[in-house]
Amino acid sequence: MANTGEGDQTQVSRHQEVGHKSLLQSDALYQYILETSVYPREPECMKELREVTAKHPWNIMTTSADEGQFLNMLLKLINAKNTMEIGVYTGYSLLATALAIPDDGKILAMDINRENFELGLPSIEKAGVAHKIDFREGPALPVLDQMIEDGKYHGTFDFIFVDADKDNYLNYHKRLIDLVKVGGVIGYDNTLWNGSVVAPPDAPLRKYVRYYRDFVIELNKALAADPRIEICMLPVGDGVTICRRIS
Numbered sequence: 001m002a003n004t005g006e007g008d009q010t011q012v013s014r015h016q017e018v019g020h021k022s023l024l025q026s027d028a029l030y031q032y033i034l035e036t037s038v039y040p041r042e043p044e045c046m047k048e049l050r051e052v053t054a055k056h057p058w059n060i061m062t063t064s065a066d067e068g069q070f071l072n073m074l075l076k077l078i079n080a081k082n083t084m085e086i087g088v089y090t091g092y093s094l095l096a097t098a099l100a101i102p103d104d105g106k107i108l109a110m111d112i113n114r115e116n117f118e119l120g121l122p123s124i125e126k127a128g129v130a131h132k133i134d135f136r137e138g139p140a141l142p143v144l145d146q147m148i149e150d151g152k153y154h155g156t157f158d159f160i161f162v163d164a165d166k167d168n169y170l171n172y173h174k175r176l177i178d179l180v181k182v183g184g185v186i187g188y189d190n191t192l193w194n195g196s197v198v199a200p201p202d203a204p205l206r207k208y209v210r211y212y213r214d215f216v217i218e219l220n221k222a223l224a225a226d227p228r229i230e231i232c233m234l235p236v237g238d239g240v241t242i243c244r245r246i247s
């Protein structure tokens with residue numbers, strides 16, 4: 001939609017008032033990003049996986065194409081090789097990761113649901129990157145506890161992407177901070193949680209949005225206060241907070 005209406009003018013002055021610097025003033029602008037720089041560069045296998053996912057009833061859970069492109073770029077920039085993903089669903093972010101890391105790179109991928117992972121698996125196999133993935137079906141927390149106990153995994157991960165049960169993010173963080181190497185990166189997805197982090201208490205939110213909102217707000221506060229990491233919260237997708245371990 002063109003940026004000319006009265007509502008837009010109110011929005012412009014509101015943006016100035018709070019020093020708003022986001023360029024995303026409209027859905028049309030988001031569409032422009034997708035059509036100009038994301039879809040034309042999206043690998044065929046990722047497009048195929050995105051289209052398979054679009055037909056699934058829970059498709060709202062998938063990582064967006066622009067976020068997939070961002071993750072792929074970030075992984076290459078940091079030369080990530082040993083990685084982990086918590087929350088796979090049909091594997092869009094997993095494939096973005098698998099394509100970014102070297103041929104002998106690894107992804108420890110965890111999800112309580114294997115069936116959805118298997119929907120995307122043919123596209124991952126076709127892309128020739130399935131050998132990088134060690135998929136574990138089940139809750140992630142016990143696997144992390146086992147790795148902490150084992151000792152040999154401390155400080156070994158270059159990159160960890162967390163996109164699962166929001167009520168466990170702080171539990172994940174307590175463990176992941178030991179498993180990621182100093183200089184490595186943890187990405188927490190959905191940290192703007194559908195914009196609900198700034199919704200007034202009486203806002204009409206969907207039940208699951210309301211339930212997880214307080215956990216996301218707590219996580220955001222905890223990450224901002226954690227001296228072991230540097231952080232950057234990006235308004236990509238549903239909000240993604242990039243944490244770089246510094247100690």
Ligand SMILES: C[S@@+](CC[C@H](N)C(=O)[O-])C[C@H]1O[C@@H](n2cnc3c(N)ncnc32)[C@H](O)[C@@H]1O
Pocket residue numbers: 061062063086087088089090091092093094110111112113116138139140141163164165
């Ligand atoms: C938002 S989806 C992940 C989206 C995925 N990153 C993508 O690119 O499509 C969240 C996933 O977390 C999984 N999940 C929920 N609780 C979990 C847990 N305790 N351990 C591991 N995975 C979990 C769900 O089964 C679901 O597939």
